[in-house]
Amino acid sequence: MRVLLAESDTATASLLRQKMKRHGYDVDTVETGADILEMFMQYDLLLLDLDLSDIDGVEVCRAVRRASEMPIIALTERSTELVRVLCLLEGCDDCLAKPYGFRELLARIEAVMRRVHSRPASVQRISRGPLSIDTETREVRLSGELVSMTRKEFDLLRVLASQPGTVLSRERLMAEVWERTSPSDLSGRQGSRTIDTHVNAVRGKLGNNGWIVTVRGVGFRFGGH
Template structure:
């Protein structure tokens, strides 16, 4: 598991990296938001201090979340509730106030990683490629091609597209998608933030596939594949 620690304080960054390595992570450090935006897609976990020398940490959160579903935990200075709320609204999966306890941080990392993976009850995906018109989805290589052209998707974008295309005549509810793909408990009722998460991924899929009718919204229910 590769973790990126983004903190302008070299001492804090080195200490946190060492602790992560003690818990089995392969940690790398960087000190600027610009560098984090350039390399974050090579990692499995992002730990981000909001106080950066070049870019506001909230802007980094938004930029990362616009293109990636990497698990992201942010650190805010002091116990200011508004900062944590803004951080979560910007796309962070969790936010801790500094100073924080290492045991709490590790527990929160484990919780975020659990939520970022498929739920245990999720159906085992088929391994045969799916052909839907000009779209080909290969679950083994996790590649998507449209008219033979490779379409670059994030992990969650691929999981969402594959789920919809594998059962194209079914309307998939937001609650079921959050349970099966984001690891939320069965019976979970999506709140506004969870709904925005799904909407963001659907919008990204439509943009990358070049047309909105690949994924259709069924108002008040959920989504279904649009070109069955």
């Protein structure tokens, strides 16, 4: 997933970019609102520092939202209720007060992207190269040949293929595929074994491990072949 990080503090931006890249995100950084407005259409998510040097972040959010439905998470030291309300009214999907923990930021990104991808869509067929996934008939075909899959194998492949390039954590896959949301359900060896077993089964049926890529310590992403 491509992320545009707009942060006025270059040291903070550099450190955050390095951390996010280690978690599988493709991150570019900018320092000004003008740069955001020139570049944002190329990205899947905007992390927006409201305290930019040239344009107020709320104004930037308003301009981006007029042109795009891309997810926006505001980052601000102005953690008053009024600022948070303005951000949400102008189209931000979330607002995070500085200083914030990196784990909290990752959790909020996942929550926002989950809401975005759960919006109703008319697309019934996902095509990725020779792979075709029909979400209505629940059929998977590879180079035109039908690939038999169990219900959970199909759901796992569908979730990953619908978000190509996005790293999905084990917790998120358990929530979306197995509909388990309590802390005891989302952690532990049993949950990891369940996911690994199904990932390996899907890889075997597709004939190549490259369709689902393991991001060590984070989760999985759809990689294509």
